[in-house]
Amino acid sequence: PGQLDMLKKAQEFFQTCDTEGKGFITKKDMQRLHNELPLSLEDLEDVFDTLDADGNGFLTPEEFNNGFSHFFFSQNN
């Protein structure tokens, strides 16, 4: 249990970042969250670079889910 919730949350958060519904997140999209989250631009850039596993500058739903599930399960263990 929890895995479906986790995926739902990941999808929800992806859409929070991908406000234009492009299907991917850019660093600019991430930096836009600066207004909504208590994180600095540097932190958000760091988050993006960590999640962007292949470093191509685009965050796919898959990369986002991977990062989120890593966080999710490390929190629950």
Add this chain to the structure above:
Amino acid sequence: DPNMKAGATSEGVLANFFNSLLSKKTGSP
């Protein structure tokens, strides 16, 4: 070792990021 520090920091920043998103959505963490 700066690299090790960067790795640990990234993990913390990631946790911070997702926790912030969680509290933004639900109103509480």
